[in-house]
Amino acid sequence: MKYSEMSRDELLCELKEQRSLYNYYAAKKNTYDMTRGKPSNILLDLSNDMLDTKYLGDFKTKNGIDCRNYGLHDGIPEAKQLMGEIMGVDSSRVIVCGNSSLNIMYDTIMKFMQFGVNKGSKPWGKYEKVKFICPAPGYDRHFTICEALGIEMITVDLKEDGPDMDVVENLVASDNSIKGMWSVPKYSNPTGIVYSDEVIKRLARMECKAQDFRIFWDDAYAVHFLNDKPDDLLNMIEECKTAGNENRAIVFTSTSKITYAGAGIAAMASSKSNIEYISGLMFPQTIGYDKISQLRHVNYLKDYNGILNHMKKHAAILKPKFDMVINTLEEELAGLEILNWSNPKGGYFISIDTIDGLADKVVQLAKDCGVLLTPAGSTFPYKKDPRNRNIRIAPSFPEIKDLEAAIKILCVCIKICSLEYIYNQTM
């Protein structure tokens, strides 16, 4: 029965029951951490063989460069090839760096602030104001970069097929200070949605007032499917080229959630001229990133098929966790009309929307019962969810039995907050 159709007595009765259940869980004093999208130990173990020295051979790249020594500031050729396959881009338009794609994104924006987006363009830092379009719910770390750099964030709804394109098109067409936009096109963090062909085409084609507008295309979950294979999205770089905007998109990816979150390799790709420009700006920055790690990854993962096979092992571990969360939400909350949840086909998160205004209360109540969640609002610019309803669930790290316990507690918290809200509404 829908909570909203319950009488005041029924609501009170249900509230009493849920509160006693809450107290029962609270008395156990267990703690469950679902704050970050971290791989579990079992997921990490999948890549331990990579550390075997057999994957380093004689330390040399195919073209004879010793990976132990200086050089190749934009990556070894084999790693460009491998990371290019993940992003669907020719290796000549790929730069491979250290272990963190977030670091590459930050560095790229810092370079654009300092030097502009290409030779001769005005540095972003010289403008009165720089704004980014931030589809939300989104990745908190993207928003943290903007906040750190004083870039004004414009929140745009992330819908089932991508950002609300009517809004995006209107914004970029009229405002020269909008210089950038974040996107997680595949298995979006946190809702898990996938950009539709139409959205991608519209992003590639749209008229932008700012000539130095760039889309930061964070393909963090490019190969992170939960079923048989990754979804097949349109290639953003090709779409941009076709639309005559070949410098618009810069793609980022990493193996952080393929091999090791703390010791993967990360890469970027874009048009030939963007890559030449950025590689040129990187030259003063470093003589080269860790090429031993690059070589190790290439020899271990081999190629795109090798990666897909590896990711099947990930899916075999992650899928049951995702299923368990979805099934528990279904069992506990279906028909009550107090929660919407996503059912992603890949990625690292499940996103839930409570009744408007309740997310922070739910997170606090869960915390008091030992279930640690990413703070409500984190998935929005300035940590402010305008409807205060979105909560990110990160099922990857806890063991499945802990996850089940945590989600059951979370459901109780959602019920309590919803019941209190509806009860008060009926006064």
Add this chain to the structure above:
Amino acid sequence: MKYSEMSRDELLCELKEQRSLYNYYAAKKNTYDMTRGKPSNILLDLSNDMLDTKYLGDFKTKNGIDCRNYGLHDGIPEAKQLMGEIMGVDSSRVIVCGNSSLNIMYDTIMKFMQFGVNKGSKPWGKYEKVKFICPAPGYDRHFTICEALGIEMITVDLKEDGPDMDVVENLVASDNSIKGMWSVPKYSNPTGIVYSDEVIKRLARMECKAQDFRIFWDDAYAVHFLNDKPDDLLNMIEECKTAGNENRAIVFTSTSKITYAGAGIAAMASSKSNIEYISGLMFPQTIGYDKISQLRHVNYLKDYNGILNHMKKHAAILKPKFDMVINTLEEELAGLEILNWSNPKGGYFISIDTIDGLADKVVQLAKDCGVLLTPAGSTFPYKKDPRNRNIRIAPSFPEIKDLEAAIKILCVCIKICSLEYIYNQTM
């Protein structure tokens, strides 16, 4: 006999002999590359055992953090300890990053351009002009960073005991736009000199007009001795603190020339408040650098004594090369008064000064005979050696027999250029 005391006939005769020697070498068509201070394969081989998985244990830090996973954006505690020992700084004031200290220096300057040197200070990028003091001859990559960022470089003579302090003190006392200074205090690149206690004290104490003046203390060769042990310099960070300028110096170092040039670990150290500030600015930049590499380094090198023992193996390979270069220069050129050379007790380079105005000619002549040297002028800001006399010799990479051949050719080139010059002078 000094060339300058030869008669014109004697000069011509000697020139003829050297030219015929040159042609003899040129006919062999060998190539010798001494352009960069790269470790040789044998030096790299010294660290190959580090790649054994035994140095990774259960992947955990002492405080239980799994190095394969996310986190610890400023480094694992053990790596802070180890790198702190190299720099003589408590681990609480150390940040450990990726594999390149040049990258940390670049990033730090970028942050100062964008955010200022501490909370509330004006970003360097907001000043009309930012200048750096560049003791020279110095490290070309320092100068490249300044050039890339539009920072005006002021060349100051690097003497036997450090930069010319009378000049430095005058400059910083009077010019508010001087915001920074480069220093390679130990076994300076390229002259190999070591800063004296007096120079270090004066740098720590001097009055600076700019309150946001910072010294970039590149301790790249902290443990890179050629004899028994490293020279013992005053601790710059402590001297700054004693002088009441505790935020003045930022120290950088790496294991690039201890383990692998292409896969070491790098670190920075400074005052508590500088490190807290910079660590805070790094938070949006990355979730963490490669912690597997950090753990591997710690378990392999163990501690400062472990590093010194490792560096003795380096010295055993490098010392004979340095000796051979010095001995050859001595044998070929002593008493001619056409060349000065350094005789470093550590580091990676030998620096030579020709007669003023001849360095570029010597480098070109050597190149035409197959001996590739760092371009003349590279050791100076804007690649302009005002006296056109300094050439950097990098003995680390070539095998010793190749090095001997290359230095002999170089000596012939120096003789030819000097003879031509002196002959023309006598007209």
